[in-house]
Amino acid sequence: MKKEYAVIGLGRFGGSICKELSREGMEVLAIDLDEDKVNEYKDIASHAVIADSTDENVLKELGIRNIDHVIVAIGDNQQASILTTLMLKELGIKKITVKAQNDYHEKVLNKIGADQVVHPERDMGKRIAHNIISNNVLDYLELSDDHSVVEVKAGKKMIGKTLVDLDIRARYGCNVVGIKRNKEINVSPLASEVILEEDVLIIIGEDKDIFRFEKNLVVEDDE
Template structure:
């Protein structure tokens, strides 16, 4: 996989977590923050980390922000700084701009600015945890859009030994099993004759309603 270059503005828990995972995946990361302590802490982990004010256009120009594949604005405690940094990344021509929103209003502003992706860490985690609490088979839940969801569902005992053809989630509920994670490895685009076992994890995609109906059928 080609290594991409990311610039992350704001090195709090959210920004530092994204940066560390990108480094682990083999990408290059430049971290930017006003806080010298945060920068020092991550300077040995990130490709580069610098103390700078990302709301200053000349600062972003001098560090070559326009040459990065993706800019992540992870500022969480200063909405004005978040918006300014986002505008500057867009104006400098960064290919893709992702921004953290701390409220619905902040998110609407970012949406009107044409940000490529808006992330609501606290809200999204709250939604995922709530779904996990009410469905014992749900391991993870990611909303792809207002209508579509991808979910990881543990195979219950009642489905163990059944093939995908037997379970037939597409015919019964309209959702599709796009992968099966087995202890020995993952099966991508499984065939109708692939058999489920109790310790397997199904990766399911469909509308929210379709997946809820499928989940409900597993709990009976």
């Protein structure tokens, strides 16, 4: 059976999630107080409704209890975000992902039981910063406050060397968990693997170690 999703708040963040889930063929219930936004998504989502998500009776009438995963993407109204999350928890929703405006908002959301709290602006800022530091850093994903995964295009210092030669784990405290090559991903590559020019390394580690790795093996290649 297909999972059913609900997206509450159809701003840029919620709207993009709604579009992507719908594109992937998922059942999506789109909810917002703004009639114009709801009309914008009525032909994209499975269902789009004008509703106040802080009203428990409204949520029940929408059949929210039957939804597997609810994404609370309410914009600037932190009170509405918190109240909605609380209602969803009380209604027994299996998984709740909430967009946080700041660290205080995140603490409150965690205390009331949000399953996942995301900071799209902050996380995107970090990703862009990494890309600004080096053109070789292709992508960045935060795992926690101090651990991340990055995709790094092989720099000149890496090409023609094996993972043993580079000794990334011992020198920088990071782990190479995969190598992308010709659209194929080699997971857990052997230490004898030779790095080729178009390879993309998938690195996992603490942010401070990844930064040292980028600074020593990536950034200098761009200068």
